Amino acid sequence: MSSAALGKRAGRPAWQEPAKPVTKAAKGVALAFICLLVLVPFLVVISTSLASPDEVVANGGWVLWPEHPTLDAYRDIFRGGQVTKAIGVSIGVTLVGTLASLVATTLLAYALSRPQLVGGRKILLGILFTFLFPPGMIPAYLVVKQLGLLDNYAALIAPVMINVFNLVIVRGFIQGLPEELFEAARLDGAGEWQVLWRVVLPLSKAVLAVIGLFYAVSYWNAWFHASIYMSDSKFPIQQVLRMYVIQGAQLADPSAADAAAVSAPQTVRMAVVIIAVIPIILVYPLVQRFFVRGVLTGAIKS
Amino acid sequence: MSSELSRRSVFRAIGLGATAVAVPSLISACGDGSGGGGVGNAGTEQAAWPTYTAAKVPAPDLPGDGNDVQNGYTKYPSQVGTATNGKPGDGSVVKAVVITYGTPPGPKETNKFLQAVNEALGIDLQLTVVPDADYQAKMATLMAGDDLPDIMNIGGGYILPREADFVASKCADLSEYLSGDAVKAYPNLANIPTRAWKDMGRVKGRIMGVPVERPAPGNIFFANREMWKGVGVDDKAFSAGGWTSTDLLTAAKALTKDKKYALGASKSGNFGLGVHAPAWGAPNLWKNDGGTFSSYFTTPEFKQAVAFMRDLFAAGVYYPDALTVSQVDAKTHFAGQITGSLTDGFGAYSQMVTSAKGAYTVAPALPYAGGSAGGKIFAARSVFGYTVLKKAAPERIKLLLRVLDFLAAPFGTKEYELVHYGVEGTHFTRDAAGNPVQTDLWKGGENKTNLPITYLCDAPQVLFYPGVSPEAIALMHSFEQKTAPNLVRNPAYGLVSDTASKSEAAIRKTITDVLNSVVMGRASLDDWDAAVKRYKADGGDKIGEEYGKEYAASK
Amino acid sequence: MTASTIARNTAAAGGDGAGKKPPRVPRDRTSLWRKLVRDRLLWLCLLPGLAYFLIFHLGAAFGMVIAFTDYWPGISVAQSNLVGVETFQKMFGDPDFWHAVVNTVEISLLQLVFYFPVPLGLALLLHSLTSTTIKRLVQNVVYLPHFISWVIVVALFQQILGGAGVVNGFLADHGLHTVDIIGNPDAFKPLLIAQVIWKDSGWGTIIFLAALAQVDDTLYEASAMDGAGPWRRFWHVTLPGIRSVIVLLLVLRLGEVLSVGFEQLLLQRDAVGPGAGEIIDTYVFYKSLGGGGDFPLAAAAGIFKGVIGAILVYAANKVAHRLGEQGVYR
Structure with missing residues (x-):
């Protein structure tokens, strides 16, 4: 039990051998890729909510990065x-x-x-x-x-x-x-x-x-x-x-x-x-x- | 099934469960059973339509023809009159259920619009708004729960399960209050044109509701005029008329490039079927050939229209993923000039003009001629829907009808102003010319989109929209004048068919699926013929027969 | 979870994870009444939950009798007429229904094969991370899409993969062949699976992560001391530790094998037509609530789905027992 508790604090339990650099790199790439897949569409939703309506219309409904970010949409909603x-x-x-x-x-x-x-x-x-x-x-x-x-x-x-x-x-x-x-x-x-x-x-x-x-x-x-x-x-x-x-x-x-x-x-x-x-x-x-x-x-x- | 097996045996079959499920309706468990008797008008005595008595309205600067062409006003009338005497209500609670395309209206305590409407109506209106997307589910439970509101609108293009049966058995018969000259007690309801009453129809020969009127034009090919001008079809398509399917195809091909598409498309738009079918001369849903009814699916003209839509699709001129895109997104594509046109209801015009923000001209294209007999447009059903009342004592019914009468007060009256624009100074102000200008409060949500009382009852519509230019109004007016002779009506509106109310929605879905496949090139035109055969066999022919009988009876 | 702890016990007992029967009390000859009195506190515990199921499920489940009547929402069930199995005959006699069944089963199986392992794999990957910070961060990211409604997910996919979307825009700009994904019946089912993977994989990891978190650390320790490397520990400690939860999820999933994302399908079915996109739930929808008003048919389809589900759960549960697992019930 003590070893588990200690290990937790150290990030890695005592019995576990350190990961190989190759494995580490592969996991890093995989996780980065997964996060990107999730985050980009999310970012589009957030960006669109912050864009001006004209910019959204000109872009066909979605904006990757708003040129003139505004909180107007949020203000409208809470009004x-x-x-x-x-x-x-x-x-x-x-x-x-x-x-x-x-x-x-x-x-x-x-x-x-x-x-x-x-x-x-x-x-x-x-x-x-x-x-x-x-x-x-x-x-x-x-x-x-x-x-x-x-x-x-x-x-x-x-x-x-x-x-x-x-x-x-x-x-x-x-x-x-x-x-x-x-x-x-x-x-x-x-x-x-x-x-x-x-x-x-x-x-x-x-x-x-x-x-x-x-x-x-x-x-x-x-x-x-x-x-x-x-x-x-x-x-x-x-x-x-x-x-x-x-x-x-x-x-x-x-x-x-x-x-x-x-x-x-x-x-x-x-x-x-x-x-x-x-x-x-x-x-x-x-x-x-x-x-x-x-x-x-x-x-x-x- | 034989009737010995009816109520009692069902009780036995479900035992205790019946108490859990069936009790709500036991009180009313009398004769009207499962609606097997039919709800058609054939063989019944027909209540006369309400006598049309035109109300006094401000003189329009673009006069209509009292039928297919609306009155147009390029500016708001300087003097408004009144259309009712005193408050219709007695302070009692009135519950109403209505469809909404907006967001929740907000509570009575803070909603000044609702407060003003309540004050003017002299009632405590408890409005339940049902989002468009939930309409069918909510209405089905409402029907099953046997707990109807005082006022309920059935509309929005939806057909409720066994709608006519339901109306016949659960709603108040309004014939004695509205039929013939009786309607004169409600002058604003008498001002609703007869075509609206007829398109609403009777059930078992009785007048069961009050229609919410809509103008004649149905689906419109709205275009970005500058884009089409650029490919050389301006005059033919928008002013003189006379363009053909070949013109459309050629122009659409020329227009579609650089990630722009000639034809906007959406899931509910079905590739613009509502525009293309009449352009090729197909009947409007049903064809009445001397009392014999047949569905438009079965006509050769319809097949030609399908073939043309298939050519358009093959040419790649529709916005891609047509059947995945929502109507809202399709509007965004049109507003952003990514698509050069969009098929939509006539009423969408004012919104489209507003969305365009002057960057381009939104123009309704005149019908093109496909084949020899084409060049028509479909007339919409003259009603958005109709409003039914819960069964009640005559005094109560009269009160509710007075409320509807108030809501139907025509354009140019104080009542109309309140219902459509809100309270002056709070929801609207006036510009130098006296036109109402919407305030931020109205634009921010306290408006008739979110408090959709105009779907309970409404004045006959006119061409006037706050914030829409006189030129745009004139354009619509001239469009109505030009297309009025080419309107194709649906002869089955207002007729009741038991088979239609039970199975039309399902068989229509099946054949529409095939239609989509054919247009998208996944199925052949021969497959279309097979689908038509199946449609006829699955109930299409039977519905036609029933309409025929109904039609004969209603003459 | 059920699962991890059972496995932990068994693993501790010998590591084979098999064959442990649930603990049984010795047969006692106490009378029923005495038993009830003895367990009165247990019955008290049972009460709220039992009342819930009796009121909201059993009461409403009687509504299924409408499958044998000509009920419609304007009348009560008592007012409707019995029609026997007519509705079932109509349903089973309709080729469209069977197309819908085939599609549903296909989508369900594809999900089982291609979606189900993804959250498991992701959970194992996350579990193998040594940095708690990164682990938590990634977890917090991957479960976000679960909260995006289908309407938006479908629109986003169309925006990326559609004919006017990002991918095809890029391909066209570079003179490459464009790909036809949205609205293509052949690509439809993989698309559905991809959407589910995007939306729910992260969410699906939670239950596995919770199970993984409860695998007894001393087992790893002991195994490592015995000289087992990471792979062996994975095979002999990690997997047995979560095997039961996997089995449990699979058995329950089989019970719903004829239900696949109704909302997801309803939004996209029209684009590919019923041939590829009709499932049982959409078939029923268009015939009942969607305008047809045939509520007995909806009830009949519900009974059909339930019966198939029950058979599969029963069979899967038996198989689970053979494999030495508890399954859902014993």
Whole structure:
């Protein structure tokens, strides 16, 4: 354990031999190439959002590097206050939703992972069934409506509270914890709650961080339920973003649809894309610190 | 399926689940079942169309013909009148659902436009805007949820699943309020031209909605006039007329070079089909040959148009990736002079002129002649859509109709000014000539694009756009005059066909896919013939038959 | 993850990673009631999640009965008439449906072969880096595209690879042959895969990185002391450490083998036509929500997809057990 801890600080564990220069160079080139592939298109989106509308139009819609950078597009977006509110809605839904999902998923996964639970396997199979046969749009809508959740922020959380994929992963993880730990805890006189609190949760920090990230991102990125269950004053940012970005893009029939309706300029559309990305990418570094080596090793040994 | 198997056995079949799924509609679980009875007009008594009574409007400097040519105003009228007596509402809440092409309007508390409209209407309007892209999903759930708003517009070019069935069973019958002279109680609704009512159509012989009127021209070949002038087709294409498909092809080839393309294209534009089909003399969606209806897909003229589009594509004059580009991006290409033309709805003109910023002239090209009988343009459906009301007591219906009447107040009235330009001093100011000039607040989002109340009901449209030059208005007016004799109407608008409402969208998609393949050279013209055969067999013929019966009944 | 820890245990036990059954409690003869009382806290834990599935999934799953009726959204299910398996007959009798199935399966398999390994490889590459700073930096970069919506991704690809795009502009300027990618049915499926790789590879690394992070360091240490070089450590420690998570992801992916990026396809299908671009979900869309209004068909297709998915999950899970893995359930 000490060597792992030391190694982490040094960047390279003691047992690992130094990398050959050739390998290093090859990895460097590969990573640089990958980053470039990702970043250039991203840069185009950012540049376009900073360019003047005339420059964008003259370039056919996209700008690689704005000649006269301006924040006008961003100013336009924040002027009405709707985008600010939508970001607030999304942050709220993401925070509350992630918390609710984590709690519900962990509890369920824990219960289903305990072998003594009567009927646990049947319940798990039932849940897998729902994963394979997701509800159709209209039945799901009717359920939400009957619960009185229409136009209620809960409608953005409750119908997607537990993701089967995440559940299966957490369950598998808990199941994989050494049985001796549970027995040891029980011998100490711990009940199920204490086992959960004092043994399972501390050891599951990493998996919960990852699942939490998955939930947070899916809450953040979701728009479909908002489009069906919510009215426009309660739209989250992704739905507002869609209204900026794809309005008018897929007209049913240009002559029948109102062709006079003005779509947002490209600069504004790209600015919204950037605005919608920024809050959520700030979450990742928080999760990243769980990806260091030996998190579990140390925990189990102590 | 036989009716013994109906309700009760379904209940048994789904057991407990029915309570979860079916309860919302149980209250209304009466006779109107699954719409098997048909919603056509054949065999019903037809409610008379509302009597047209022209409203008093300011004298236009470019007069229309009351039908296919709109009134044009090169400047805003100096005096505006009023078109309603008092507030239509009683302060109650009115819920409305409407499509939007904009962004969210913002809450009532801060939206001065909505506040002013509410004040003038005397209601508390709770408007739910449905983004264009979500329209079909949202409307389907709304229909299924059986929780309709007071006012709802069905439009935007979308067809809802079993639309006529739905309207017939769930919406208020407005015949007694609007049919014949009854409409005179709502003078602004009486000012909506009869062609709009007819294109909306009746359901089971009844008037079920109020149309949102649109002018006659359908898809227009908008061109960058200077670019086409440069390749020698100026006079023929834009003023005198008389250009042919050969002229178009030659000019387009000459124009396409140095990363510029003669023809803009987008996913929803289908290679400009709406322009090319009538230019070759094809009927507008349906052909009525003495009471026998056939789809335009089945006509030889249509096939000629397809062959020509194929030639255009082979010549490389379309913007590449035509079917990947969105209409919004196609507009950007046109504005940036990367493409020399773009097919779009007539209403797009004012926006295109504004986007051009005077760098070039946006001009609607006159139809070219393809083949012998060509040179026509399609008339648009005379409505953007129509507005239906939730079933309610007569007093409530009358209130809602008064609200729609207010929104339909014609150009040159205070009501129109409020609905279209907002509050003077807040949303618009006036220039020296008295024309409204939009303020930053309006341009910044507090406007009728984002608060699309004009899709609930609207005045008959006129040629006047704030910020658009008198020359551009005159150009559009003269275009309407020149093309009015060449308008091809769709004889099936306003007719109801059960088969069409169930399966037309799907079979149209199938044949359009083949059309795209043929144009792009991936399939042959023989494949087109096969696709037509399939279209007919899959329901095209049956729809034609049903239209024929409907047509006979509506005469 | 399931996965890494199971593997860690087994690796610690002998390194073969095979054959470990889940721990079983000794058979007890306690009565059912006593068991329920004994496990009351577990049942309490189970409650919120179970309620969620009962309300939002099972309740709504009954909506699938509309596949056997002539339901449309203006009426309730109770008002609709039973039509038996008519809808299924119509669907299975339609050659277009089978084209869509074939396309869907093809795209799914291509993704499995060409996309699935990419995040894994990228994760291994990142994992092998010694500099924590670079590792974190690259991670932060590569997962960005996951947040760009499909509309923008499609437009960006068209801008780069399209007929008027950057690549073809460059080729044309230098008198070279241009390439026909966007809107070319033959290039369509590789294009789809490339888009998915660009958009989601970085995102896909997260789960592997988390699994890799939990491989017991003492195993590496021990292995290194035994004289194993980097490759041997990779084969004998790293891979077994994440094998279970790979299996788990594969099994779950198989359950959704008939669902491939609906939004991505809907945006690009028209450009190549249904021959190359129709998948089950778009086929259903045009027949139901997209104007056709045939909601029973949508439900029938959902049942079809679910049944195929269930068979595949069942089979894959069995195979996983044979290989000594836990799979999704046991």
